[in-house]
Amino acid sequence: MSERREPFLDKFRLSGKVALVTGASRGIGRATALSLAVAGADVVLASRKLPDLEAVAQEITSMGRRSLAVTTNLRNLPEIDNLVKKAVDEFHHIDILVNNAGGNPVFGSVFNISEKAWDVTMGLNLKGYFFLSQAVGKVMRDKNAGSIINIASEAGIRPSLGLGVYSMSKAGVIMLTQVLAQEWGQYNIRVNTIAPGLVKTRFSEALWGNPTIRRGFEDSTALGRIAEPEEIANAVLFLASEVSGYMTGQTIVLDGGHFASVRTLLSTITSKEDSSA
Numbered sequence: 255m256s257e258r259r260e261p262f263l264d265k266f267r268l269s270g271k272v273a274l275v276t277g278a279s280r281g282i283g284r285a286t287a288l289s290l291a292v293a294g295a296d297v298v299l300a301s302r303k304l305p306d307l308e309a310v311a312q313e314i315t316s317m318g319r320r321s322l323a324v325t326t327n328l329r330n331l332p333e334i335d336n337l338v339k340k341a342v343d344e345f346h347h348i349d350i351l352v353n354n355a356g357g358n359p360v361f362g363s364v365f366n367i368s369e370k371a372w373d374v375t376m377g378l379n380l381k382g383y384f385f386l387s388q389a390v391g392k393v394m395r396d397k398n399a400g401s402i403i404n405i406a407s408e409a410g411i412r413p414s415l416g417l418g419v420y421s422m423s424k425a426g427v428i429m430l431t432q433v434l435a436q437e438w439g440q441y442n443i444r445v446n447t448i449a450p451g452l453v454k455t456r457f458s459e460a461l462w463g464n465p466t467i468r469r470g471f472e473d474s475t476a477l478g479r480i481a482e483p484e485e486i487a488n489a490v491l492f493l494a495s496e497v498s499g500y501m502t503g504q505t506i507v508l509d510g511g512h513f514a515s516v517r518t519l520l521s522t523i524t525s526k527e528d529s530s531a
Protein backbone atom coordinates (compact mmCIF):
# COMPACT_ATOMS: atom_id res chain seq x y z
CA MET A 255 0.00 0.00 0.00
CA SER A 256 2.78 2.45 0.95
CA GLU A 257 4.43 1.69 -2.42
CA ARG A 258 1.33 3.12 -4.06
CA ARG A 259 1.03 6.13 -1.80
CA GLU A 260 4.58 7.45 -2.02
CA PRO A 261 4.73 7.99 -5.78
CA PHE A 262 1.34 9.73 -5.59
CA LEU A 263 2.52 12.17 -2.91
CA ASP A 264 5.64 12.80 -5.01
CA LYS A 265 3.34 14.44 -7.55
CA PHE A 266 2.96 17.37 -5.13
CA ARG A 267 6.70 17.91 -5.02
CA LEU A 268 8.11 20.95 -6.79
CA SER A 269 11.84 20.23 -6.47
CA GLY A 270 13.75 21.83 -9.33
CA LYS A 271 10.82 24.14 -10.17
CA VAL A 272 10.92 27.93 -10.08
CA ALA A 273 7.84 29.85 -8.98
CA LEU A 274 7.17 33.58 -9.32
CA VAL A 275 4.65 34.94 -6.82
CA THR A 276 3.34 38.52 -6.88
CA GLY A 277 2.14 40.28 -3.75
CA ALA A 278 4.40 37.86 -1.90
CA SER A 279 5.23 40.14 1.03
CA ARG A 280 2.12 39.37 3.08
CA GLY A 281 -1.32 37.76 3.14
CA ILE A 282 -2.20 35.15 0.53
CA GLY A 283 0.98 35.80 -1.50
CA ARG A 284 3.30 35.22 1.47
CA ALA A 285 1.46 32.04 2.49
CA THR A 286 1.65 30.83 -1.11
CA ALA A 287 5.35 31.56 -1.50
CA LEU A 288 6.11 29.65 1.70
CA SER A 289 3.91 26.73 0.73
CA LEU A 290 5.55 26.40 -2.71
CA ALA A 291 8.98 26.52 -1.04
CA VAL A 292 7.97 23.80 1.43
CA ALA A 293 7.05 21.67 -1.60
CA GLY A 294 10.56 22.22 -2.97
CA ALA A 295 10.36 25.21 -5.33
CA ASP A 296 12.74 28.12 -5.54
CA VAL A 297 10.68 31.30 -5.38
CA VAL A 298 10.89 34.76 -6.95
CA LEU A 299 9.00 37.28 -4.82
CA ALA A 300 7.51 40.54 -6.10
CA SER A 301 5.79 43.51 -4.47
CA ARG A 302 6.60 47.20 -3.96
CA LYS A 303 8.37 47.13 -0.58
CA LEU A 304 11.77 45.44 -0.43
CA PRO A 305 12.14 45.01 3.37
CA ASP A 306 8.86 43.05 3.57
CA LEU A 307 9.90 40.87 0.62
CA GLU A 308 13.33 40.24 2.07
CA ALA A 309 11.77 38.98 5.30
CA VAL A 310 9.84 36.35 3.29
CA ALA A 311 12.94 35.57 1.20
CA GLN A 312 14.82 34.92 4.44
CA GLU A 313 12.15 32.43 5.57
CA ILE A 314 12.49 30.60 2.25
CA THR A 315 16.28 30.44 2.26
CA SER A 316 16.18 29.11 5.82
CA MET A 317 14.27 26.13 4.36
CA GLY A 318 17.20 25.45 2.04
CA ARG A 319 15.51 26.86 -1.09
CA ARG A 320 16.66 29.77 -3.21
CA SER A 321 14.72 33.01 -3.28
CA LEU A 322 14.95 36.31 -5.12
CA ALA A 323 13.14 39.47 -3.99
CA VAL A 324 12.40 41.96 -6.78
CA THR A 325 10.78 45.31 -5.98
CA THR A 326 8.05 45.72 -8.56
CA ASN A 327 5.04 47.96 -9.04
CA LEU A 328 2.86 45.67 -11.15
CA ARG A 329 0.96 48.65 -12.57
CA ASN A 330 4.09 49.58 -14.44
CA LEU A 331 4.94 47.57 -17.57
CA PRO A 332 8.71 48.31 -17.63
CA GLU A 333 8.86 47.04 -14.01
CA ILE A 334 7.06 43.84 -15.08
CA ASP A 335 9.69 43.32 -17.81
CA ASN A 336 12.44 43.94 -15.26
CA LEU A 337 10.91 41.38 -12.87
CA VAL A 338 10.82 38.65 -15.53
CA LYS A 339 14.33 39.50 -16.76
CA LYS A 340 15.76 39.30 -13.24
CA ALA A 341 13.98 35.98 -12.60
CA VAL A 342 15.29 34.45 -15.84
CA ASP A 343 18.82 35.83 -15.31
CA GLU A 344 18.90 34.17 -11.89
CA PHE A 345 17.03 30.91 -12.48
CA HIS A 346 16.92 30.48 -16.33
CA HIS A 347 13.32 29.26 -16.30
CA ILE A 348 9.95 29.93 -14.64
CA ASP A 349 7.63 26.96 -14.13
CA ILE A 350 4.91 28.47 -11.95
CA LEU A 351 3.42 31.97 -11.97
CA VAL A 352 1.02 33.10 -9.25
CA ASN A 353 -0.68 36.37 -10.18
CA ASN A 354 -1.84 37.44 -6.74
CA ALA A 355 -1.08 41.13 -6.08
CA GLY A 356 -4.40 42.91 -6.19
CA GLY A 357 -6.21 45.70 -4.48
CA ASN A 358 -9.19 47.97 -4.27
CA PRO A 359 -8.57 51.70 -3.73
CA VAL A 360 -12.24 52.77 -3.47
CA PHE A 361 -15.40 51.55 -1.85
CA GLY A 362 -18.91 52.77 -2.66
CA SER A 363 -21.35 53.46 -5.47
CA VAL A 364 -20.19 53.18 -9.08
CA PHE A 365 -21.68 56.71 -9.51
CA ASN A 366 -18.61 58.00 -7.67
CA ILE A 367 -15.86 56.07 -9.45
CA SER A 368 -13.28 58.41 -10.99
CA GLU A 369 -11.17 57.57 -14.03
CA LYS A 370 -8.14 57.41 -11.74
CA ALA A 371 -9.80 54.86 -9.44
CA TRP A 372 -10.81 52.78 -12.49
CA ASP A 373 -7.26 52.91 -13.90
CA VAL A 374 -5.61 52.04 -10.57
CA THR A 375 -7.93 49.06 -9.99
CA MET A 376 -7.86 47.68 -13.51
CA GLY A 377 -4.15 48.50 -13.88
CA LEU A 378 -3.14 46.20 -11.05
CA ASN A 379 -5.91 43.59 -10.97
CA LEU A 380 -6.29 42.93 -14.70
CA LYS A 381 -3.70 44.72 -16.85
CA GLY A 382 -0.88 43.68 -14.51
CA TYR A 383 -2.05 40.04 -14.53
CA PHE A 384 -2.28 40.09 -18.34
CA PHE A 385 1.13 41.57 -19.11
CA LEU A 386 2.98 39.54 -16.50
CA SER A 387 1.31 36.39 -17.89
CA GLN A 388 2.31 37.44 -21.40
CA ALA A 389 5.96 37.92 -20.41
CA VAL A 390 6.18 34.74 -18.32
CA GLY A 391 4.13 32.78 -20.89
CA LYS A 392 6.91 33.38 -23.45
CA VAL A 393 9.46 31.89 -21.02
CA MET A 394 7.19 28.89 -20.35
CA ARG A 395 6.53 28.38 -24.07
CA ASP A 396 10.28 27.89 -24.63
CA LYS A 397 10.22 25.03 -22.11
CA ASN A 398 6.87 23.69 -23.32
CA ALA A 399 5.57 23.60 -19.74
CA GLY A 400 4.09 25.84 -17.09
CA SER A 401 1.29 26.48 -14.64
CA ILE A 402 -0.23 29.93 -14.15
CA ILE A 403 -2.52 30.49 -11.17
CA ASN A 404 -4.56 33.68 -10.99
CA ILE A 405 -6.07 34.84 -7.72
CA ALA A 406 -9.47 36.32 -8.55
CA SER A 407 -12.33 36.59 -6.02
CA GLU A 408 -15.86 35.38 -5.50
CA ALA A 409 -16.66 39.03 -6.37
CA GLY A 410 -15.69 38.14 -9.94
CA ILE A 411 -18.57 35.66 -10.07
CA ARG A 412 -21.20 37.44 -8.01
CA PRO A 413 -20.75 41.24 -7.58
CA SER A 414 -19.85 42.57 -4.15
CA LEU A 415 -21.90 45.64 -3.29
CA GLY A 416 -19.61 48.67 -2.95
CA LEU A 417 -16.80 46.89 -4.83
CA GLY A 418 -18.09 47.42 -8.37
CA VAL A 419 -14.88 48.01 -10.35
CA TYR A 420 -13.03 45.45 -8.24
CA SER A 421 -15.75 42.90 -9.09
CA MET A 422 -15.44 43.74 -12.81
CA SER A 423 -11.65 43.39 -12.67
CA LYS A 424 -11.94 39.97 -11.03
CA ALA A 425 -14.53 38.82 -13.59
CA GLY A 426 -11.94 39.87 -16.17
CA VAL A 427 -9.35 37.67 -14.47
CA ILE A 428 -11.67 34.65 -14.80
CA MET A 429 -12.04 35.31 -18.55
CA LEU A 430 -8.29 36.02 -18.89
CA THR A 431 -7.75 32.56 -17.41
CA GLN A 432 -10.00 30.92 -19.99
CA VAL A 433 -8.48 32.87 -22.89
CA LEU A 434 -4.89 31.98 -21.95
CA ALA A 435 -5.79 28.36 -21.19
CA GLN A 436 -7.40 27.99 -24.59
CA GLU A 437 -4.51 29.58 -26.50
CA TRP A 438 -1.58 28.15 -24.53
CA GLY A 439 -2.70 24.57 -24.00
CA GLN A 440 -0.72 23.77 -27.16
CA TYR A 441 2.45 24.80 -25.27
CA ASN A 442 1.52 22.66 -22.27
CA ILE A 443 0.88 25.80 -20.20
CA ARG A 444 -2.06 25.35 -17.83
CA VAL A 445 -3.92 28.40 -16.52
CA ASN A 446 -6.39 28.28 -13.65
CA THR A 447 -8.03 30.66 -11.19
CA ILE A 448 -8.82 30.57 -7.50
CA ALA A 449 -11.76 32.71 -6.41
CA PRO A 450 -11.55 33.16 -2.62
CA GLY A 451 -14.29 34.39 -0.35
CA LEU A 452 -13.31 36.44 2.70
CA VAL A 453 -9.71 35.72 3.80
CA LYS A 454 -8.07 37.05 6.96
CA THR A 455 -5.49 39.46 5.49
CA ARG A 456 -4.71 43.16 5.73
CA PHE A 457 -6.58 43.78 2.45
CA SER A 458 -9.93 42.77 3.91
CA GLU A 459 -9.40 43.89 7.50
CA ALA A 460 -12.11 46.56 7.20
CA LEU A 461 -14.56 43.66 6.73
CA TRP A 462 -13.38 40.93 9.13
CA GLY A 463 -12.17 43.50 11.70
CA ASN A 464 -15.74 44.78 12.09
CA PRO A 465 -17.58 42.31 14.37
CA THR A 466 -21.00 42.94 12.78
CA ILE A 467 -19.77 42.50 9.21
CA ARG A 468 -17.70 39.47 10.17
CA ARG A 469 -20.69 37.81 11.86
CA GLY A 470 -22.75 38.47 8.70
CA PHE A 471 -20.12 36.66 6.62
CA GLU A 472 -19.83 33.79 9.03
CA ASP A 473 -23.61 33.38 9.25
CA SER A 474 -23.89 33.26 5.46
CA THR A 475 -21.04 30.78 5.03
CA ALA A 476 -21.66 27.04 5.21
CA LEU A 477 -18.48 26.42 7.23
CA GLY A 478 -19.33 29.32 9.58
CA ARG A 479 -15.92 31.01 9.41
CA ILE A 480 -13.66 33.04 7.12
CA ALA A 481 -10.51 31.60 5.48
CA GLU A 482 -6.89 31.72 6.59
CA PRO A 483 -4.35 32.66 3.85
CA GLU A 484 -2.78 29.18 4.10
CA GLU A 485 -6.06 27.62 2.94
CA ILE A 486 -5.79 29.53 -0.34
CA ALA A 487 -2.10 28.57 -0.60
CA ASN A 488 -3.07 24.88 -0.34
CA ALA A 489 -5.17 25.17 -3.49
CA VAL A 490 -2.34 27.03 -5.27
CA LEU A 491 -0.05 24.10 -4.46
CA PHE A 492 -2.57 21.70 -6.01
CA LEU A 493 -2.79 23.81 -9.20
CA ALA A 494 0.98 24.29 -9.39
CA SER A 495 1.75 20.60 -9.07
CA GLU A 496 1.48 17.62 -11.37
CA VAL A 497 -1.55 16.40 -9.41
CA SER A 498 -3.72 18.87 -11.36
CA GLY A 499 -1.98 18.01 -14.66
CA TYR A 500 -5.20 17.66 -16.68
CA MET A 501 -6.85 20.82 -15.32
CA THR A 502 -6.84 24.12 -17.21
CA GLY A 503 -9.14 27.09 -17.76
CA GLN A 504 -10.97 26.42 -14.50
CA THR A 505 -11.97 28.48 -11.47
CA ILE A 506 -11.86 26.96 -8.00
CA VAL A 507 -14.24 28.83 -5.70
CA LEU A 508 -12.76 28.74 -2.18
CA ASP A 509 -15.35 30.49 -0.09
CA GLY A 510 -16.23 28.00 2.66
CA GLY A 511 -19.67 27.68 1.09
CA HIS A 512 -20.47 31.40 1.03
CA PHE A 513 -22.70 30.77 -1.98
CA ALA A 514 -24.91 28.88 0.45
CA SER A 515 -26.02 32.31 1.64
CA VAL A 516 -29.50 31.02 2.36
CA ARG A 517 -28.05 29.15 5.33
CA THR A 518 -29.42 31.63 7.90
CA LEU A 519 -32.81 31.71 6.20
CA LEU A 520 -32.95 27.95 5.92
CA SER A 521 -31.95 27.45 9.54
CA THR A 522 -34.77 29.85 10.55
CA ILE A 523 -37.29 27.88 8.47
CA THR A 524 -35.94 24.57 9.78
CA SER A 525 -36.18 25.68 13.41
CA LYS A 526 -39.78 26.94 12.80
CA GLU A 527 -40.67 23.57 11.28
CA ASP A 528 -38.99 21.83 14.21
CA SER A 529 -40.97 23.85 16.77
CA SER A 530 -44.32 23.29 14.98
CA ALA A 531 -43.74 19.52 14.59
Ligand SMILES: NC(=O)c1ccc[n+]([C@@H]2O[C@H](COP(=O)([O-])OP(=O)(O)OC[C@H]3O[C@@H](n4cnc5c(N)ncnc54)[C@H](OP(=O)(O)O)[C@@H]3O)[C@@H](O)[C@H]2O)c1
Pocket residue numbers: 276277278279280281282283300301302303306326327328329354355356357378405406407408449450451452453454455456457458
Ligand atom coordinates in the same frame (compact mmCIF):
# COMPACT_ATOMS: atom_id res chain seq x y z
N1 LIG B 1 -8.34 38.94 1.57
C1 LIG B 1 -9.50 38.62 0.98
O1 LIG B 1 -10.57 38.56 1.64
C2 LIG B 1 -9.53 38.34 -0.50
C3 LIG B 1 -10.70 37.78 -1.03
C4 LIG B 1 -10.76 37.49 -2.38
C5 LIG B 1 -9.67 37.76 -3.18
N2 LIG B 1 -8.55 38.33 -2.66
C6 LIG B 1 -7.43 38.59 -3.57
O2 LIG B 1 -6.26 37.98 -3.07
C7 LIG B 1 -5.12 38.68 -3.55
C8 LIG B 1 -4.15 38.93 -2.40
O3 LIG B 1 -4.80 39.73 -1.46
P1 LIG B 1 -4.46 39.70 0.11
O4 LIG B 1 -5.76 39.60 0.79
O5 LIG B 1 -3.39 38.74 0.40
O6 LIG B 1 -3.94 41.21 0.27
P2 LIG B 1 -2.77 41.88 1.13
O7 LIG B 1 -2.51 41.12 2.37
O8 LIG B 1 -3.15 43.31 1.22
O9 LIG B 1 -1.50 41.71 0.17
C9 LIG B 1 -1.44 42.38 -1.06
C10 LIG B 1 -0.07 42.16 -1.66
O10 LIG B 1 -0.02 42.80 -2.93
C11 LIG B 1 1.11 43.69 -2.97
N3 LIG B 1 0.78 44.82 -3.84
C12 LIG B 1 -0.22 45.71 -3.70
N4 LIG B 1 -0.20 46.59 -4.71
C13 LIG B 1 0.84 46.26 -5.49
C14 LIG B 1 1.40 46.80 -6.68
N5 LIG B 1 0.90 47.89 -7.28
N6 LIG B 1 2.48 46.19 -7.23
C15 LIG B 1 3.03 45.11 -6.63
N7 LIG B 1 2.55 44.55 -5.52
C16 LIG B 1 1.47 45.12 -4.96
C17 LIG B 1 1.34 44.07 -1.50
O11 LIG B 1 2.67 44.46 -1.21
P3 LIG B 1 3.19 45.99 -1.33
O12 LIG B 1 2.23 46.85 -0.60
O13 LIG B 1 4.55 45.95 -0.71
O14 LIG B 1 3.28 46.30 -2.79
C18 LIG B 1 1.06 42.73 -0.82
O15 LIG B 1 2.18 41.90 -0.93
C19 LIG B 1 -5.65 39.95 -4.23
O16 LIG B 1 -5.66 39.76 -5.63
C20 LIG B 1 -7.07 40.06 -3.71
O17 LIG B 1 -7.92 40.72 -4.61
C21 LIG B 1 -8.45 38.60 -1.33
